[in-house]
Amino acid sequence: MFWMARKIPGPPAGVLRMVGPTEDVFAKALAVQREYGNTVRFWAWPVVNVTISEPEDLEVFYTSPALQHKPAWICDMMKPILGEGLVTLDADDHRRHRRAISPSLHLEILQGFLPLFEQSARTLCAKMAVHADTGMSFDAQPMLGAYAAEAICQTVFSDEWEPELHAIRDKFVECQLQASRVMFYRVMRPWLAWDATFYFSSRHDEYYEAASVFETFVSTVLSHKMKQLERGVLGTPGKRRAFLDNVLTCPEGKQLTREELTEELKTMSGAAVGTSMDFLCTFLLVMSIKQDVQDRIARELDDVFGGSDRPIETADLPHLQYLECAIKESMRLFPPTFGISRQATQDVKLPSGHVLPAGCIVGTVPYFTHRLPRHFPDPEAFRPERFLPENSRGRHPYAYVPFSAGVRNCIGQRYALMSAKTATSTILRRFRVLPALMGPQRLEDIKFVVGISMAVHGGAPIRLERRR
Numbered sequence: 001m002f003w004m005a006r007k008i009p010g011p012p013a014g015v016l017r018m019v020g021p022t023e024d025v026f027a028k029a030l031a032v033q034r035e036y037g038n039t040v041r042f043w044a045w046p047v048v049n050v051t052i053s054e055p056e057d058l059e060v061f062y063t064s065p066a067l068q069h070k071p072a073w074i075c076d077m078m079k080p081i082l083g084e085g086l087v088t089l090d091a092d093d094h095r096r097h098r099r100a101i102s103p104s105l106h107l108e109i110l111q112g113f114l115p116l117f118e119q120s121a122r123t124l125c126a127k128m129a130v131h132a133d134t135g136m137s138f139d140a141q142p143m144l145g146a147y148a149a150e151a152i153c154q155t156v157f158s159d160e161w162e163p164e165l166h167a168i169r170d171k172f173v174e175c176q177l178q179a180s181r182v183m184f185y186r187v188m189r190p191w192l193a194w195d196a197t198f199y200f201s202s203r204h205d206e207y208y209e210a211a212s213v214f215e216t217f218v219s220t221v222l223s224h225k226m227k228q229l230e231r232g233v234l235g236t237p238g239k240r241r242a243f244l245d246n247v248l249t250c251p252e253g254k255q256l257t258r259e260e261l262t263e264e265l266k267t268m269s270g271a272a273v274g275t276s277m278d279f280l281c282t283f284l285l286v287m288s289i290k291q292d293v294q295d296r297i298a299r300e301l302d303d304v305f306g307g308s309d310r311p312i313e314t315a316d317l318p319h320l321q322y323l324e325c326a327i328k329e330s331m332r333l334f335p336p337t338f339g340i341s342r343q344a345t346q347d348v349k350l351p352s353g354h355v356l357p358a359g360c361i362v363g364t365v366p367y368f369t370h371r372l373p374r375h376f377p378d379p380e381a382f383r384p385e386r387f388l389p390e391n392s393r394g395r396h397p398y399a400y401v402p403f404s405a406g407v408r409n410c411i412g413q414r415y416a417l418m419s420a421k422t423a424t425s426t427i428l429r430r431f432r433v434l435p436a437l438m439g440p441q442r443l444e445d446i447k448f449v450v451g452i453s454m455a456v457h458g459g460a461p462i463r464l465e466r467r468r
Helices: 014-018 022-036 055-063 072-082 091-105 107-134 141-157 163-187 204-231 243-249 258-289 291-305 314-319 321-333 413-430
Strands: 039-044 047-052 340-343 361-364 431-435 448-450 454-456 461-466
Touching: 014 022, 014 039, 022 039, 022 448, 047 055, 055 361, 072 163, 072 204, 072 258, 091 107, 091 243, 091 258, 107 141, 107 413, 107 431, 107 461, 141 163, 141 243, 141 258, 141 413, 163 204, 163 258, 204 243, 204 258, 243 258, 258 291, 258 321, 258 413, 258 431, 258 454, 258 461, 291 314, 291 321, 291 413, 291 431, 321 413, 413 431
Parallel strands: 047 361
Antiparallel strands: 039 047, 340 361, 431 461, 448 454
């Protein structure tokens, strides 16, 4: 493996080139990609890591049977927090879990979540209104994190919370904001893969505290739901049900044991909250800078809602076309997920000419792929029009992959887009977003801290004005 990988360009120091504070990882990754090109090899004993970016290579990455296995040593470092769910499972277990979960994320069920998204978004706007009245700069990140976590709690677990569950839910919401960073800290340091060495890390206690909070929250809520199911309270006809209610009552969901369902719930909540929060932070910062785009979105919202304060409805979503284009363009420039990895089970020849040796870890960073000029001319410019139907026609299907692709694509991407459209439309109907006086004034001023998702460094400083 090491002998074959020597032909692929990469830094002599290997993964040590990337070690350092998490806020520096992103800049280091950019420097390496610019120096060595779109296919880069990193020595990372006891394996070799190869990062690829070309869409033609990604088509092989996402579709080849030899590249569908998750790297065990990376997944083992994520499982205590994220659980053994769709993100970390392989082969038959992955397919079985996906078949069990997919029916509960059907479009008709997702449409039933819209009032819950709306309710959470209105709560968020009520908190924001206090800052709009002062005109002062503030960090929106904690509010957006609370929205993302609240939306997950309402739609995945339940829209009705018993008083005794409130404290544990609040602890779970608080923990979500740090879990992603501590996981990435460990993943980026191969020598911490062994528990014996990680025990001496300064992040050890924080890591296992987050794992304990995830386990306690999910197990407690699941036990509560199981008791409701035994009493016949769960699954009342005509009542809107959360994702967990659907899984517990549909035939497909019964394929999962209680332990397996617990792991999947940890995965869904852990993966969704961080990426949703980070996307909303980035989007509002972009809107504060791109006032012309924000004005066009506001005109579209006026056309759809007529200047009223009525709740958003399912029928409104297809008419928010330019808003959806702006969301997609934000995910192109600043994709929520930093990287995706697989382990090659045999040698794989890429269209670019490189050979991936069996056993190596193969990774892709959407940020790099989304900036290839031959697919996105003037790639650093923010142009939502790129995603209008007439402009997307003919684009390589693997040139834009914010939700991964292939058989392991993100099962919750429709959920994520519905949540994003609801939150952003609700905010922009009520407020004009302005740049903070000491915040980013240009897109290139937005800096990132890399975790399991890409988070804005320094939070999301903005100002708000009420719209008439």
